[in-house]
Structure formats: structure tokens, C-alpha cells
Amino acid sequence: MAEEHLICEYSGLRSLSFYLEQQEKEDSKRKMDSKEFSLEEIDRIIQMAWEDRTPFEAIEFQFGLKEKDVINFMRKHSKHSSFRMWRKRMQS
Numbered sequence: 001m002a003e004e005h006l007i008c009e010y011s012g013l014r015s016l017s018f019y020l021e022q023q024e025k026e027d028s029k030r031k032m033d034s035k036e037f038s039l040e041e042i043d044r045i046i047q048m049a050w051e052d053r054t055p056f057e058a059i060e061f062q063f064g065l066k067e068k069d070v071i072n073f074m075r076k077h078s079k080h081s082s083f084r085m086w087r088k089r090m091q092s
Contacts, residue, residue: 035064042077049074050086 008015037045045063048054049070056067065073075083 037063045070045073046077 007013007018041063045059045065048059048062056070059070060066071087074086078086
């Protein structure tokens with residue numbers, strides 16, 4: 001969501017949606033940072049994320065990472081070009 005849509009046009013203050021979105025981002029980051037994964041688990045999560053036949057629900061069931069957490073995980077544990085390629089593949 002664009003930030004300009006999260007500002008009240010009358011008062012100029014940020015809307016409740018802005019603060020809720022920020023809180024959700026912080027919670028997701030905190031949740032991912034609090035989980036310690038072994039190298040084998042990191043490798044398995046990346047492998048599952050790249051597989052076409054593995055849904056995000058399977059990763060959530062096995063490792064407790066929701067779709068947006070997997071995206072953040074892949075961003076953190078992949079090269080920038082690999083992450084972009086993966087996102088492009090996931091969106092098509």
C-alpha cells in the first residue's frame with residue numbers, strides 16, 4: 001500500500017492503517033529473527049520455496065513461516081539476483 005494513501009487528507013496525520021501495517025511488518029521481522037534455524041533447515045526451506053509443487057502452507061506447517069515470512073527469509077538468505085528471480089517465478 002502506498003504511504004500517501006495512509007495519510008488523512010484533512011488532518012495530515014497518519015491513519016490507523018499505517019500504524020497497523022508498520023506493526024505487522026515489525027512483528028513479522030521479530031518472529032523471523034527470533035527463530036534459529038540450523039544450516040540444514042535453512043537449506044530445506046530454500047529448497048521447498050524453489051519447488052513448484054510445494055505450497056507455502058507446507059512450509060508454514062513444517063517450519064512455522066507464513067508466506068510473507070518465507071519471502072523475508074528468502075530475501076535474507078539469497079543473493080539479490082536470486083531473490084528477484086525467485087519472486088518473478090512465484091508471481092507467474
